[in-house]
Amino acid sequence: MHEVDVIIVGSGLSALIAAQSLCKHKKVMVLTKGHQTDNNSILAQGGVAVAISKNDHWLEHLRDTIEAGAYHCNESVAKKLVQLGPLFIKKLIDSGMTFDRQSSGELMLGQEGAHRKRRIIHAGGDATGRELMTFLQRLIMQDVHIVEHQTVQELLIENGRCVGVLSCDAQGKVMPFYAQHVILATGGCGDLYRYTSNSSVATGDGLAAAYRAGARLTDVEFIQFHPTLLHSGDKVAGLVSEAVRGEGAILVNERNEPIMEGVHLLKDLAPRDVVARAIFERIQHGEKVFLAIDDINQFEQRFPTVTSLCEKAHVDLTMKRIPVVPGAHFLMGGIEVNENGETSIPRLYAIGEVACTGVHGANRLASNSLLECIVFGQLVAEAVLSKQDYAQTRRATYEFNASCSLSFPTKSMIQQQMTKKAGIIRTEETLKQLIEQFGEELDRLSSHAFSYTNEQLTIVNMLTVGKLIGEAALERKESRGAHFRLDYPFQCNEQWGYKRIIKQIQNPKVQQFSSVMGR
Incomplete structure (x- = not known):
């Protein structure tokens, strides 16, 4: 023990x-x-x-x-x-x-x-x-x-x-x-x-x-989506730090047109949700987006990690253009x-x-x-x-090998559904589809709780958290910060003042889980 x-x-x-x-x-x-x-x-x-x-x-x-x-x-x-x-x-x-x-x-x-x-x-x-x-x-x-x-x-x-x-x-x-x-x-x-x-x-x-x-x-x-992930061969090859824009890089399309002009007062240094949506909308319309680094002196010395990522992804920095795409970054x-x-x-x-x-x-x-x-x-x-120790009680013993023979969804499927239905832009329809789909999978797998392998548990955890994100996003009928509802597109502004709306989520089946664990 x-x-x-x-x-x-x-x-x-x-x-x-x-x-x-x-x-x-x-x-x-x-x-x-x-x-x-x-x-x-x-x-x-x-x-x-x-x-x-x-x-x-x-x-x-x-x-x-x-x-x-x-x-x-x-x-x-x-x-x-x-x-x-x-x-x-x-x-x-x-x-x-x-x-x-x-x-x-x-x-x-x-x-x-x-x-x-x-x-x-x-x-x-x-x-x-x-x-x-x-x-x-x-x-x-x-x-x-x-x-x-x-x-x-x-x-x-x-x-x-x-x-x-x-x-x-x-x-x-x-x-x-x-x-x-x-x-x-x-x-x-x-x-x-x-x-x-x-x-x-x-x-x-x-x-x-x-x-x-x-x-x-x-x-x-x-969910915060970072505006600038290095995009190479339809894959993400790493993060291009926001500090690159802080040192003077700007976002441009294939025609070298600045894409943040007129979008926000801070332009390329606008809050991340604003920049991520701007890039996302351009990509949705078939454009490619790049970070133009022409104005950054000694880029390789200032940003050695980004330079290394670009080299590994075969991005030629002599062209002064880094291809980027927004991606999930922070909860x-x-x-x-x-x-x-x-x-x-x-x-x-x-x-x-x-x-x-x-x-x-x-x-x-x-x-x-x-x-x-x-x-x-x-x-x-x-x-x-600052806390005193509590008296120890007699400990229960658990020791077994995890195993489960059911078929599980793939990680790739979950990622595709989350990106499509609870990504940078959400709607009531897509969120309801996600909740139903993930809920059905969890119901099918729930009878085998606590006997999953590590790989299977990862899938169960992803389904669980994905469903919770979908439910919370459906309930928040407004667009605020990184949460953008196409059916409620109005973004809050300073006139709203300090307003905190807390959506608390608590598992209604806690006692069921406790009894299964023998607690």
Whole structure:
């Protein structure tokens, strides 16, 4: 039997920040679905948004966050994010993390979409995520037990609180892991879509497990589609950071006509949902869209990661045109948590993209995601350390090999249906079709719950989260931020003020799942 103080599910930036803050005080175990480097954090290019310049202020960062979030943000929590950001970044720097600096020694500051100030700090040019992850992995390697190739199948609930997880290894062996505290840091669900910037492990596993355990989910209809994924041979070959547009690149069609002229006051640096829809509409009309990088000096030196992606995809940068397409990038909603990362289930926490603190509203401001991981990873750790241990009870034993002989839909089919029916533009008709289709599949497979192989569980999780996204998108009869309904096309504006509409989702069959698990 495996028992520790804290289990963290996931190995991205928020997981490592929490682990680093906890490991000197608690016995911490990290369970990760693949290799510890299989996550979205390590792919993050742009950097960390933080009001650290003497010419900037957290109030301005807050304003940009709320405006990009289409006035759907939880203002008090967003305020905490931008206020604590500079403090926690300084702590990272003091502990040895190096960010790119000018020859004068001052931090280099980039600019991205919907930011009115240059406030993006970065490392390794456009390799900020990789640099942060490498640094933190080095810090925790002696104190944190990382177990790779463990797919969490279910959360274990006893007496109304989370006491551990049921996990399946690469050989199909299922076993329990127990802890005083369980932190979900499993990332989002970008791989539900055909085009995505996400790692292939981002299939909504944490969302599905939390839903089955009875935790509340909210705002899952808000999926951000990044405007500029590198497009080569009808496939996505990686992300082209928004920082490229921040340094002067513009979006053009095949006739070199700027496509953002007259679309938004900020043109190519408009909020991501605006830019993504503009590109999507051009592509729908048979046009191709490119990033024109003519005005960026020494592109290869400033953006080595993008340069490498282009070279691997056989995109000739001497032509100064990078072919792009929008794709699923970030989930603004998720497991509902308070400002300390606590979910509706005691002793269960969520941080990073799997969580919904409300800081991103309906559309995340560029480079606020890494800041969220850093700030709320620390706050979750503080919440865990503030709690007393509870008396342990006699543990149930689970040990069996996962197997199921039913036929399952393919991942590709799910991705195609999500892209077509719950993608950048949605309608009542397409959403109802998606909900019915995925619901029928889940009903067919539900009698075999808890005996899935890891591959089969991935499909079940994708169907579950896809259906929840469809249901939430159908209920939100408005267009707001990244959620665009063709049948309700009006977008909110500043006159609406700070307005937060929360769609809480809770599984009506929680007791059924609990009884099946013997809890």
